[in-house]
Amino acid sequence: MRLSELGEFGLIDLICRTIDNSKNLQYASWQKLLIGIGDDAAAWQTDDHIQLATTDTLVQNTHFNLDITPLEELGWKALAVNLSDIAAMGGIPKYALVSLALPGELKVDSISKFYNNMLHLAEQFEVAIVGGNIVAAPNIVINITVIGDSRGKAMLKRSTAFPGEQIAVTGYLGLPAAGLEMLKGKISLDLETSNILRQGYLKPMPKVAEGQILVEQGVKSAIDISDGLVIDLDHICEASKVNARIKMEQVPLHPIIKAVFPDPQQLALYGGEDYELLFTANKTIMHRAKQALNCPVTIIGEITEEKSPERVTAVDSKGNVIPYKKRGWEHFKDETSKA
Numbered sequence: 001m002r003l004s005e006l007g008e009f010g011l012i013d014l015i016c017r018t019i020d021n022s023k024n025l026q027y028a029s030w031q032k033l034l035i036g037i038g039d040d041a042a043a044w045q046t047d048d049h050i051q052l053a054t055t056d057t058l059v060q061n062t063h064f065n066l067d068i069t070p071l072e073e074l075g076w077k078a079l080a081v082n083l084s085d086i087a088a089m090g091g092i093p094k095y096a097l098v099s100l101a102l103p104g105e106l107k108v109d110s111i112s113k114f115y116n117n118m119l120h121l122a123e124q125f126e127v128a129i130v131g132g133n134i135v136a137a138p139n140i141v142i143n144i145t146v147i148g149d150s151r152g153k154a155m156l157k158r159s160t161a162f163p164g165e166q167i168a169v170t171g172y173l174g175l176p177a178a179g180l181e182m183l184k185g186k187i188s189l190d191l192e193t194s195n196i197l198r199q200g201y202l203k204p205m206p207k208v209a210e211g212q213i214l215v216e217q218g219v220k221s222a223i224d225i226s227d228g229l230v231i232d233l234d235h236i237c238e239a240s241k242v243n244a245r246i247k248m249e250q251v252p253l254h255p256i257i258k259a260v261f262p263d264p265q266q267l268a269l270y271g272g273e274d275y276e277l278l279f280t281a282n283k284t285i286m287h288r289a290k291q292a293l294n295c296p297v298t299i300i301g302e303i304t305e306e307k308s309p310e311r312v313t314a315v316d317s318k319g320n321v322i323p324y325k326k327r328g329w330e331h332f333k334d335e336t337s338k339a
Helices: 003-022 071-088 108-124 175-183 191-202 208-216 229-240 255-260 264-270 283-292
Strands: 033-035 042-045 050-059 092-102 128-136 141-149 166-170 221-224 242-247 277-281 297-305 312-315
Touching: 050 071, 071 092, 071 108, 071 141, 071 191, 071 208, 071 221, 092 108, 092 208, 108 128, 166 283, 175 191, 175 255, 175 264, 191 255, 208 277, 208 283, 221 229, 229 242, 229 264, 229 277, 229 312, 255 264, 277 283, 283 297
Parallel strands: 092 128, 242 312
Antiparallel strands: 033 042, 042 050, 050 141, 092 141, 166 277, 166 297, 221 277, 242 297
């Protein structure tokens, strides 16, 4: 079997099984592990707190194309996607390690601007960039690891959703995917709209404070929307052994994509890279969370018992099931670049 047949998520399952079969519970490292492969970040118990760690990689011509995404502007986004993983656990990011593979012909000024953009975001969340690695390579590869802490003993996890809980998202969906479509030259817009779409794609704002508020209000289950609403909700369903039903008319579409794009629902359901928080909770906790959060929160559906292999179902206003057109991004199976 080739990786293109197995797919990204099949490969993750294979790696997870291989590691599980080899772990030795006599080692202190395994004894203190709380969350391993399969969530937004790993978590382990230290002497006085829970530590979180996540890593992410951006590869030239897979995640970005320099013809439409200048290297200078990637610093912010490369760090943001990792901070978003910590946010999805309800954690506090502290330190970042940055490793770069770079072609020798790149201009030094581009790398300086890359780091300056990254530092602007790091400063907003009091994150210290403390090291990493640099190697020469034919194409650009950006790998960032972020280490943080949980707030007390509570964490947001993918595996703690239960039937009867409501499903909600922060903010609005579809703007980054629309921004990518514009940057690829598939649509021409006025300057103001173009700038909003460009910023939506290149400068996502991780919901770090919001994740911490969800923990404080008693929310247990969450994920950040990186691969797309449907596929990320599917991750929660798989980990929690439940199904989900979402009402399409309740999914919060960004006003610009509703006004400009012919099929905004597809951008919201499958576009990805929104880096909003998708979470579940019972009605009481959901009400408290909506009151506490300083951002829009929209209830889009509910968690149901696990009865169907198609874990996530989207329905229209009449209750009719909306057929899948695209399930979201998956490495190896999706051969074309996201950017």
